Amino acid sequence: MKPAGVVRKVDQLGRIVLPKSLRKRYQMNEGDPVEILVQGDHIILERYRPRCVFCSSMESVGEFKERYVCATCVKEMHGL
Numbered sequence: 001m002k003p004a005g006v007v008r009k010v011d012q013l014g015r016i017v018l019p020k021s022l023r024k025r026y027q028m029n030e031g032d033p034v035e036i037l038v039q040g041d042h043i044i045l046e047r048y049r050p051r052c053v054f055c056s057s058m059e060s061v062g063e064f065k066e067r068y069v070c071a072t073c074v075k076e077m078h079g080l
């Protein structure tokens with residue numbers, strides 16, 4: 001992890017503006033979901049990608065009855 005070279009102040013509502021250059025670089029557009037992760041004393045922002053409800057994988061995840069399930073778990077459920 002390295003500094004992005006940007007310091008911003010948190011406003012009274014807890015908001016921080018991400019610089020346009022970072023939004024462009026990481027392809028974050030208005031309305032895109034962003035997940036907030038924590039690691040020790042660090043707060044990490046990631047573009048949201050759904051995780052499998054069973055194994056937390058982000059690979060080959062599909063939606064079934066408003067839940068996300070990966071292809072590997074689907075195969076396991078079918079005994080394959």
Ligand SMILES: [Zn+2]
Pocket residue numbers: 052053054055056057069070071072073074
């Ligand atoms: Zn899974």
